[in-house]
Amino acid sequence: MKTWVIKVGGAVLNQDDAATELFKEMAKIATCHPSNQFILVHGGGALVDRWLSDAGFATAKHQGLRISPKEQMPYIIGALSGCANKQLMAQAIVANLQPFGCSLYEAGITVTQKLKALAQVGQCQVGKAGVLPELLAMGRLPVVSSIGIGPDGQLYNVNADEAAEAIASALGAELVFMTDVEAVLDKNKQPIRHLNAEGINMLIETGVIVGGMEVKVKTSLRAAQCLRRGVYISSWQKPENLSFLVGGKHAGTQVTP
Template sequence: MSHSAVKPSVKPLVIKIGGAILEKEPALSALLCVIAKLENKQVVLVHGGGCVVDEMLAQAGFTTEKKHGLRVTPKEQVALISGALAGTVNKAIVATANSIDLAAVGLSLNDGDMISCTLSTQDLGQVGVPHTNSSKLLDVLLTSKFLPVISSIGALDNGDLVNVNADDAAVAICQLLNAELLLLTDVNGVKGADGKYLSSLNEEQAQQLIKQGVIAGGMTAKVNAALHAAQQLRRSIAVASWQSPEQISQLLDGNGIGTQIQPN
């Protein structure tokens, strides 16, 4: 089949990956191999890395506190968290990607003035709320066929570094590029009250499930970020498992995978 018959999908794809996949090297490689096969598709990876951060904080004698599934970031932990996410985790992903001939570039949210941050009002310490600024750097990288790998570390206008929830960071990058968004997690989607995975979910159903405690912990933050993205971008956002990365091509062919979070 000639490549000219393949219609490239116009919008870039932002894929958010979290901590657990980073601890499972074969899973990360499998995902990157799928990305490498997506010809004519511009992809951006946004990552967190909570489990690596927890480990490093524990080694340094710090404790980890969370509120509503979101990490509290005291000022004295910022240097360590930045080093873990923008350093250790980011460079490990870039190195793995480069080892399979994906030309990856490691970035943070404030590189190239992509994203600016304001301090969260949720009493979470040095946690930033991301706002879109300039897509110039990403446009150049994507046009040149690089794979940007972006850590969820941002900065305030005064230059102070802040930790950003990685789901929120992915949503902001998605808005910046008017892209499609895929939130990869270690489960196949969002479960309903009957314990079965939901194929689709809207704001009203989600708030009901959060109230009932069916959606809880980190999944609450993930669903809220996806709902916010669906509203802003006026399209559905997929929450799916990194354990079956081959589903990504199904998503790009217009088939639903995981749980599709719908705009109102």
């Protein structure tokens, strides 16, 4: 069996039926290519922003990462592991899949504090595979939120791209980042088919790649180096891209070591 870790941003929940269409594509692949299985890892930044704003909190970011003070964590956890996770599960059920919602702890990923300046933002320590292999063997679709728990019992908000990388590394899985753009774009807003370390550094230094996309391409490169193969950045707005990738065709931007 080939395992695919698919990371989606919370923006997929902002468009009616977008997640359902992606899940339907997964169900189609499971029928046509039964040797492939999926794990979904998700964020939910827009939802977190809304919940924090409604609660009267200001949102601040540093290099694309949300600063997460302890007093904001109940809202961040509720938005990600609660609302976003269950909304995605519901749409997976509509697509006739059998989702199983969990967080990074159940997925076997240990989390520690990233930087004190970021408060409860965590970084992943690749450990065991947790319950994911058993869930896959049962025909379930793990839907993993990017909330982690440390050995000290502290809860952490983890960048979902980094969470997906850690899970793919633990399982030796293929990795696809499905975002709201079809590919990484150059200075002329044209899709880039291939990127490596040199190209990524140049685009960051010239200000073409900034913010969340900077985190994404750096994470993609680190994952490609760890997995020793290319990973993809593609779009959930074109769910058929997932079938292209499973079938060995190109879609989006391939990041290579």
